[in-house]
Amino acid sequence: MPLHAVRPKILGFISEQASAWLVALVVFLVGMGLTFIVAWAASDLYQQQARQRFQLLVNERYSRLQERFDDQEQRLGGLQRFFDNSHKISRKEFDGFAQPLLLRTWAYVWAPRVFRDQRKAFEQQVSRERGLPFAIHELDETGKLVPAAERDEYVPVLYSQTQNILGSPLGFDLWAQPLRRSTLERVQKSVKLAVSQPMQLVGVEPAYAMGVLLVAPVSRAATAQGPQKEPYGYVIAVISMRQLVADGLPKPGRDNLVMQIVDTSDTQQRVLYESGNTLAQSSLEATRRLTLGDHVYALKLRPSRVFEQVNHSSAVSILSMGSLLSLLLSALLYVVMSQRQRALKLVEQRTGQLRQREQELRAAHGQLRSVLNAATQVAIIATDLRGVINTFNAGAEQMLGFEVEQMQGHVPLENLHLAPELEARAAQLSRTFGKHIAPSHAMLVESGDNAHEAREWTLVRKDGSRLTANMLATALLDDHGLWVGYLAIYLDVTEQKRAYEALAARDRLLKKLSAHVPGGIFQFTLGPHDNWRFIYASDGIRDIYEIEPGLLQQDAQQVFERIHPQDTERVRASIRLSALQLSHWREEYRVQLPQRGLRWIRGEATPEELPGGGTLWHGYVSDISDLKRVEEELRALSITDSLTGIHNRRYFQDRLRTEMIRVKRASGGLAVIMFDIDHFKRINDLYGHGVGDGVLQELCRRISQRLRRSDVFCRLGGEEFMVLCPNTDGAQAFSLALELWQGLRSTPMDGVGTVTASFGVASWRGDEGIDGLLLRADSGVYAAKQAGRDRVEGERLPGTS
CATH class of the missing domain: 3.30.450.350 (CHASE domain)
Structure with missing residues (x-):
């Protein structure tokens, strides 16, 4: 039967003999009609949505304004x-x-x-x-x-x-x-x-x-x-x-x-x-009644140009896109029909040529058979386009146990493969190409990502046993580049796979054990020529240094680049000392990570000497940043006054002892300024303790702004405060106290007015201790209160009053 006797229909209902121009015109007109219907529906929907949005905005604006009017009445x-x-x-x-x-x-x-x-x-x-x-x-x-x-x-x-x-x-x-x-x-x-x-x-x-x-x-x-x-x-x-x-x-x-x-x-x-904004061209309008006192006001609301721009109709866009889509679809259909008609003519020509080449291939088949049988270690199998075996060499007979007469021309290649593997591969290829791939061709189709590369398959021998083989499949082409079949080459890798699986099982066990250890496990070597290298690094290392374990095995210097510059030399020196003494290595240091920033790390390792020279450490590293942060927070809480945020009595006493030791050993000046808020109990009684706490906080803020960076500001308790002034003599401390006193009383505090304090100043003398220095400062405060408060008493330069 000639090829033109049975003509397929395009899209199931269009004859291929129909004019491509006519089909494209009909599709374009139908598309335009559907576009107008969708645009009309979208326009009507837009009007409804615009009214709903406008009413929502009106109700929200009216409620807000009426609340403001009611608020004025309430106030x-x-x-x-x-x-x-x-x-x-x-x-x-x-x-x-x-x-x-x-x-x-x-x-x-x-x-x-x-x-x-x-x-x-x-x-x-x-x-x-x-x-x-x-x-x-x-x-x-x-x-x-x-x-x-x-x-x-x-x-x-x-x-x-x-x-x-x-x-x-x-x-x-x-x-x-x-x-x-x-x-x-x-x-x-x-x-x-x-x-x-x-x-x-x-x-x-x-x-x-x-x-x-x-x-x-x-x-x-x-x-x-x-x-x-x-x-x-x-x-x-x-x-x-x-x-x-x-x-x-x-x-x-x-x-x-x-x-x-x-x-x-x-x-x-x-x-x-x-309002001064531009009115939109819209019929939408709403009126509401606003009440204030004994008056009623009319609130008129209409949409603005902004509302019109935000809520524009999509009908024009639908018409534009629909027209363009209809035009593109008609053009595409025209091209497809034209190309298909030309392709069918080309198929008729090629069919005659293929029949001629079939005779030539049969003549060359005998020679190819002899060449293929010479390869006895590999299985070489050729198929036609349907996947039926037409070549089965001696290596295939030896590997699979089948005879050539049983296979050639009768058995498809898929019968030699394990069916579940073919179905899984076919499903994967179908998703990749977006079309159905039959399981019978799954082993012959190149996926694109691993084209022309060997793939591992499970084959079934004649006795039912299985073997694992690497298969390389390629297409067979004639002299004109036409596809005439497939060629598959199999290499038995069953024993190799067993050895590989044993190694993989050992690696999985090691990885599972290391995954339950907090931090990272490593093996590290230091060679005779100062070569640093990681032999092994678990996945936990990735979280510690934000470096892939594989990269560390190539270059150990990346770890030292992560270590904080102030800790790098100390860590290197500790490693060299551990190698020299073969002593246990333990170190805490900081690292700078690209994502998590500054972190604290603790590392421990046990060294052993290598036979060829050098040292090998077995150890682990863990992140102790949370522990360090808790320690720092506890220390800060122990020396900080919770109300005012300045240092407390405990910190003052520790710092004063340190400064006393310093001046006794290296000489230099030291002075203290003690002050007490005047009539603070009256503030609490009149305004409450909440206001009193605010006065303490505002006082500390003002005093802190006027102190020097070297001064230490502390709250001894209640309304009593102390300023420790290192490297300062009595005259300098008295001048600073006058400045603090003036800054405090010059600006009233909100709600309570002017707050004053009585100051006492004392400088250290070589023949006294801590108690004597504090007693003289406290005596100065007492003298200031006795003299009428709101003043500074203490040591002064000769001639000052």
Whole structure:
């Protein structure tokens, strides 16, 4: 039957005689249709997702802003209760309470109500308390502060805590401004929080000037003698709307939302705040209600250009990629069909040539058979393309026990192999090439990674016994380079494999034993000519030095390159001494590792002398970094004061003994400075022990900054401290004590004010011991306290007072 009588179909349904151009066009049109459908679905999904993301952003922004509005009410309510529950509040108390509340609030103000007949006495009283003239003022037509005109009631600013560096105009009458006055009247009637109409805040940057006043009444609490009275004053939060809203939100260039806040109770519907980012071209919009005091504000939110850029539709990308894919697929199909049609024509031509060559090969087969039979130590087997044996030499008969007549033309090569090995090899090759490889061809296919190299297989003899052979398989080609079969050459390696497995078993046992030893085990030699070499190194060496054991056997110098430069010579010297005396080697040293950095290593080894000269050590090395770190931490804890972080009494006593020995042996100066915090018990009683601990820590920080590097600063206990000054005489120590004293008292500490201390100075005398030196320093502290505290007493130069 001619070849064209049975024509296969491409892809199972396209005849190979169909026009390649027509098939490519149909595929392109179908691909474009599918692309448009996917793009339409993606566009609809994008719209839904954009609405959902926008609503999530709106809800999050609304919740955040309403929390900030509620927070302002709570903070002002706290200040209101502070006044309601106090009989009289001083300026310092007001500042201490109001200053921590200044979070997103421009200022807090206390303004009492003052009536006409109380004005003069009120102004005089405030002037006496402030030590400065005080009067109630108002703004004239030019915007300047002038004395307030006579009226029945005034509400002047008495206390103010603000973020403005210029402060607030004390004495400014809020009752004189109509907008502020209307807000105060509403508060007076409702006795509840009230918010002013939008206004331009005074003394605020233009960008932050638009804001409101949040006002709360201050009244005496109701008692059994009478009901609650009218407010006797007001506490006011001055709120910049931009500061309240924009603080902590994304910058305009990164914000997904365009935001606008409008006062719904304002007849002019003025905008209190509007973000400055660019509005996106979108129909999405949301409105929420924000409440502050007795006002309701409209929060309008729309998507910004940033939101539009982040949430762009993928329809255009899908159309572009789909069109390109359709075009590429149609072009590929066109090329495949064209090449297949040309290939089939070429196959018809080659078939005739192959039949001619078959006759020539049969003639040459007899000669090849004679040559192959001459190789009796190796099995040479040739097959056709199907894997059926057509050549079986005498070496194969001797190795496998089969006769040539039984094998040639009847038995496939796979029958000589162990079936599980073929199946495993076929599965591996299938994964490598991405297509199915039959087990019958697994031994003949080159995997690419080990092409043209011998591979080990298990063969089955005629009597059922097995042998291990190395097989080299190659393709047989004709004169035109066409594939006509396979050639396999087998070499029996059964005895070699048994010897290798015995050696491998011994190595595995040694490796398993060394794996359970902490650290690394090694054999190390030092030759007569100072040659350093590792004969053996276990896997544990890799963790110790971060060097592969195989590399150490090639070059032992890599270990010494890892050892810290300060320890290298000591380690080398200890190895040479151990070789000289044949004594046990034990050393602790540091190594610098590329990944784990500085580590501590302990090594031990037993030497023996080699017959040809040199020394061999059997030993191990282990990582003791954790042990060293624990020792260092315990030492640090034993000499450090846990509260202040400076040295403790124990360290001071050890260091003082060392310095005393030094000055007695080599002369030189030595002085101590002892000081005690004045009235420290009063600080603990007034502010609590937590504040007292903070005072101790801040004092140690200040003193440490002013000490020299050679000085030793210690806490003896409680509020008593000591500074040890090596190589320092009495005059120098007294000068240093004056500097420490001045640095401590010059700057008040937060929450407690100025903290002082009494200092005593003493320098060492050649005829006294430690107790005498400390007694004189303690006497100096006692003298300073007796003289009124907050001073330095001790040895001075002649002529100083």
